[in-house]
Amino acid sequence: MSETSEATDVAIIGGGVVGLSIACATARRGYATCVLEREQRFGHGGSTHNSGVIHAGIYYPTDSMKAKLCVEGNERLYSFCQKHDIPHKRSGKLIVANSNNIAALETLATRGLANGVQNLELVDRAFIRNREPYVEAAAALWSPSTGIVEAESLIRTLVKEATARDVSLLPSTQLEGSSDSVDALELRTKHETIMARSVVNAGGLYADEVSAAFGGDRFTIYPVRGDYAELTSSAEHLIRGLVYPLPDASGHGLGVHATRTTWGTVTLGPTARYQNQKNDYESNRDSLEHFQKAACRFLPSLTIDQLKPGGSGIRARCAPEHIAFSDFKIVRDSHVPRLIHAAGIDSPGLTAAFAIAERIAELVDATLT
Numbered sequence: 204m205s206e207t208s209e210a211t212d213v214a215i216i217g218g219g220v221v222g223l224s225i226a227c228a229t230a231r232r233g234y235a236t237c238v239l240e241r242e243q244r245f246g247h248g249g250s251t252h253n254s255g256v257i258h259a260g261i262y263y264p265t266d267s268m269k270a271k272l273c274v275e276g277n278e279r280l281y282s283f284c285q286k287h288d289i290p291h292k293r294s295g296k297l298i299v300a301n302s303n304n305i306a307a308l309e310t311l312a313t314r315g316l317a318n319g320v321q322n323l324e325l326v327d328r329a330f331i332r333n334r335e336p337y338v339e340a341a342a343a344l345w346s347p348s349t350g351i352v353e354a355e356s357l358i359r360t361l362v363k364e365a366t367a368r369d370v371s372l373l374p375s376t377q378l379e380g381s382s383d384s385v386d387a388l389e390l391r392t393k394h395e396t397i398m399a400r401s402v403v404n405a406g407g408l409y410a411d412e413v414s415a416a417f418g419g420d421r422f423t424i425y426p427v428r429g430d431y432a433e434l435t436s437s438a439e440h441l442i443r444g445l446v447y448p449l450p451d452a453s454g455h456g457l458g459v460h461a462t463r464t465t466w467g468t469v470t471l472g473p474t475a476r477y478q479n480q481k482n483d484y485e486s487n488r489d490s491l492e493h494f495q496k497a498a499c500r501f502l503p504s505l506t507i508d509q510l511k512p513g514g515s516g517i518r519a520r521c522a523p524e525h526i527a528f529s530d531f532k533i534v535r536d537s538h539v540p541r542l543i544h545a546a547g548i549d550s551p552g553l554t555a556a557f558a559i560a561e562r563i564a565e566l567v568d569a570t571l572t
Contacts, residue, residue, distance in 0.1 A: 207395040211235045211371070213567055214390055214397055216378060216413050217405035218242075219250035220354070221548050223361035224560035225403055229567055230368035237371035237397065239390070241409070245374060246358030248407050250553065252484075252516030253429075254462045254470065257281065257291070257350040258551040261298075261315035261323070262450055262457065268531040270318040273551040276558035277348060283557065284352055287360045290465040296349035296445035297331060299340035299501045307449050308344045315346070322347050337441045339503050349445060353465045354553060381417050388417065388541050401570045403543045403563055408481040408519045410532075410546035419536040424547065425520045426481045427455065429473025431513030432494035434461075438509035441502060442469045448500060451475065454527025455520075457550070459497035470513055471498050477524045484515045521547030531555070533562050541570060 213229045215222045218240030229236045242248070257280055260273035284291040300308050308325060315323045324345045331343050365372060373392075380391035390397040406413040411424040434441060448458040456475035463469050471494045491510045498505050522529035529547055536542040543566045545559055552559070 208398065209395060210387070210398045211237050212400050212571060213237070213403060214239065214388075214399035214401075215403040215405055217407055217410070218245040218372070218374065219248055219405065219407055220246060220358060220361065220553055220556045221250075221545055221559055222403070222405035223358065223365055224556040225405060225545065225563045226365045226370045227361065227368060228560040228564040230365065230370050232564055232568065234567065234571070237373060238365065239376045239378060239392065240372070240374045241377040243375050245362055245372070246355065249516055249518060249549070250358060251354045252514060253354065253550070253553060254460070254473065255351050255354045255464060255553070256445065256462060257352055258554040259296070259315065259320045259346045259348045260318045260551070261311055261320055261344070261346060263318065263551075264528060265314065265317045267528075268533055269551060269555070272531065272555035272558040272562070274319045276551075276555035279557035280352065280554055281350070284357070289356045289360055290353040291350060292465060293348065293350040294444040294463070295345065295347045296447060297335060297338070297340075298344040298346065298447045298449065299331065299338060300342055300449055302341040304449055305342050308342060311449075312344050315344075320346070320348065335443055335446055337504055338446055338501050340501055351445070351462065351465055352553070378413065378416055383418065383539060383541070388539070399541075401541050401543065401567050403545060403567070405545045405548075407548070408517060410519065410544065414536065414542070414544065414546070417536070417539050417542050419539045419542045420544070422521060422532065422546065423523075425523055426478055427518040427520050427549070428476050428478050428483070428515060429456070429518060430489040430515045431470045431472035432491055432510045433513040434469040434471070435509050435511055438505070439463075439467065439469050441505065441509075446501060448497075455524070459494060461498065461502065471510070472513065473516060481517065484517065488512065488515065518549035519547060520549050531559065533559060535566055535570065543567065543570065
C-alpha cells in the first residue's frame with residue numbers, strides 16, 4: 204500500500220544506461236525528475252550484460268533510429284567518458300572476411316558511409332596481420348571510431364551525475380499500479396504514490412508490461428539471450444582489440460566476435476537465441492565447442508582448452524524471430540499522451556544512450572510546454 208504522495212515533472216521507469224541518461228537530460232532542462240528501478244542496483248540488466256562496445260553505426264539501415272542515434276551517440280559517449288575519466292579506449296575494429304565475401308564487406312562499407320560513419324577503410328591481409336597477428340582473413344573493414352567502455356563505471360558516473368542534478372533515484376522500486384488524470388499520470392509503488400506530468404518508459408525487458416500498465420500502446424518485447432565465453436589468461440595474447448566476423452545472416456546479431464575489454468580480458472560472443480523467460484541467464488548455455496567453432500573462422504589456432512565460460516545477457520527486441528531488423532521505439536504513446544517510450548533498446552543502445560536521451564527530452568519538452 205502506498206504510504207506517501209509526491210509530485211514530479213518526469214518519472215522515468217527503468218534505471219539502466221538509457222534511463223539514467225534521460226534523467227540527466229531532463230534534469231538539465233530544469234524538470235524535477237525521478238527514476239524508478241525495479242532492481243536493487245542501477246544498470247543491473249542489459250546495460251552491463253553486454254560487450255561494452257562503442258559502436259560506429261555501420262550495420263543499421265540508413266535513416267533508421269539505430270543508425271542516426273548510434274552515429275550521434277558515438278562521439279557523445281567518447282566525450283562523456285573523457286570528461287569523467289571513465290575507462291574506455293578508441294581501439295578500432297576489424298570486420299573480417301574470407302576471399303569469397305569481399306563484396307559483403309564493400310556493402311557494409313557503403314552502408315556505413317551512408318550512415319555518416321567516418322574513416323572506414325577496406326584493408327588487406329597485411330594490415331590485418333599488423334594489428335592482429337593471429338587472425339586469419341583475406342580482407343577486412345577497418346572502423347577506427349569503434350571502441351570499448353567499462354559499462355559499470357559508466358553507470359556509476361551517471362548515478363553520480365543524476366544525484367548532483369537532484370534527480371530522485373528510487374532503487375528496488377517496482378510499479379504496482381497506475382492511472383491517468385487530466386494533468387498527470389499516477390504511479391503507485393509499494394511505499395508511495397507519484398504524480399508525474401510525464402512518464403518515460405525505459406523499462407528494458409519489461410517495457411511492454413509498463414506500457415500495458417498505463418493502458419498505452421500494445422507491443423511485445425522479445426527476450427534474446429546472448430552467452431559469452433572468455434579466453435583463458437594464457438590465450439589472451441591471441442586478440443589485441445576488436446575482431447568481428449560478417450554479421451549473422453538472420454539479422455539477430457553481429458556474430459560471435461572477440462573483444463579485448465578495458466581490463467585486458469578477452470570475451471567471445473554474444474550468441475543470439477530467442478527465449479520465453481526475461482530473467483533466465485543460465486539454462487541451456489551455449490557450449491565452449493560452439494564458441495571455438497565460431498571463433499576458428501578468424502582465429503584458427505584457438506583450441507577448446509583456451510576457453511572458459513563467460514557471462515550472459517538478454518537483449519530487449521521489439522520484433523519476433525522471423526523479422527531481421529528491429530528498430531528502437533522512441534515515440535510518444537498514441538493512447539496516453541503523457542507516456543513516452545524508449546523501448547526495444549537493444550544494441551547499439553549503450554552507444555546511442557546520450558542521443559536517445561536528447562530525443563526523449565525533446566518529447567518531454569513537447570509534452571510539458
